[in-house]
Amino acid sequence: MTERNVGPILAFDTSTAAFAAAILDKGRILGDMQSLAERNHSVHVITHIKQLMEQCGVTSSDVGAIAVGSGPGSYTGMRIAVAAAKTLAWVWGKPLIGVSSLEAIAYGGWHHAAGVQLGTASASGAGTGEDWILPIMDARRGQVYTGGYAMSASGEWSGFAADGVRLMHDWVDRIAGEAAQQQGQVKRIWVIGDLALHREEAERLQALCGANRSGAEVHLLQYELEGCAVAWLGRERLLKGEIADTHGLTPNYTQLAEAEVNLRAKQQGEAKS
Numbered sequence: 001m002t003e004r005n006v007g008p009i010l011a012f013d014t015s016t017a018a019f020a021a022a023i024l025d026k027g028r029i030l031g032d033m034q035s036l037a038e039r040n041h042s043v044h045v046i047t048h049i050k051q052l053m054e055q056c057g058v059t060s061s062d063v064g065a066i067a068v069g070s071g072p073g074s075y076t077g078m079r080i081a082v083a084a085a086k087t088l089a090w091v092w093g094k095p096l097i098g099v100s101s102l103e104a105i106a107y108g109g110w111h112h113a114a115g116v117q118l119g120t121a122s123a124s125g126a127g128t129g130e131d132w133i134l135p136i137m138d139a140r141r142g143q144v145y146t147g148g149y150a151m152s153a154s155g156e157w158s159g160f161a162a163d164g165v166r167l168m169h170d171w172v173d174r175i176a177g178e179a180a181q182q183q184g185q186v187k188r189i190w191v192i193g194d195l196a197l198h199r200e201e202a203e204r205l206q207a208l209c210g211a212n213r214s215g216a217e218v219h220l221l222q223y224e225l226e227g228c229a230v231a232w233l234g235r236e237r238l239l240k241g242e243i244a245d246t247h248g249l250t251p252n253y254t255q256l257a258e259a260e261v262n263l264r265a266k267q268q269g270e271a272k273s
Helices: 041-056 075-092 101-114 168-181 199-211 227-239 258-272
Strands: 009-013 018-025 028-036 065-069 096-099 130-140 143-151 157-167 186-193 217-222
Touching: 009 041, 009 075, 009 227, 018 041, 018 227, 028 041, 028 227, 041 075, 065 075, 065 227, 075 096, 096 101, 096 227, 101 130, 101 143, 101 157, 101 186, 101 217, 101 227, 130 168, 143 168, 157 168, 168 186, 168 199, 186 199, 199 217
Parallel strands: 009 065, 065 096, 130 186, 186 217
Antiparallel strands: 009 018, 018 028, 130 143, 143 157
8 A cells, every 4th residue: 555545544542541632645734633631541532533633624534544643551541442443344344454552652642742743754863872761651569561662763763672561670770781792872761641640750760771781771751642643553553454354453452350350360269169
């Protein structure tokens, strides 16, 4: 698929407390929306999508593809977004693209912090060394949903650590150790996302990288996921032909919801008795 025959991309995500959506067409964001739904996405998701499409003058027949944030994140939120995207893709007969919600936080947050417009040629900066971007969402009990992404000095975006649930303390130790082993090849490390409960550990990463003389500057950015980042990442996947199975796409849960964990533990206990 080429840029010329890609129609408007409708992108949205409900993996966090915010509903984030955008419509991207021919390298330009036609409109975006960010609404704090307080975990009540099921009531508003279709209404918000309809409002955004009307504002942009885009109809269902105009839409070229649907990109959806598939998590990790809120268990219920992920299910709502993916279910809505699968339904619209099936009813409208449009390609469906799944995008990591964490990658969208990393991608959008890094461009915002670096002052680089989404969709334009970007790089970690002059000279050698790359930027590491660590997106985080709170997963309770000292844990975070996180992954590792990188922007090279030449502007190449990649991932180096899979999305997952990690103890923030252990994640900080791992990143500090790996940055030290890179012997100055990592120029900057960005901790981006939900810092409210994890700022102390993020600041410890700053101290560790300073103490071990890794050469990496550590920056912290409180950032809410934006629909435009989901749209741009979805566009790249669409152009590469990375289209999801409309009926088979599932959220990236990374771990069972607490209720399901408790239920399984109860069932196992009953089986043993």
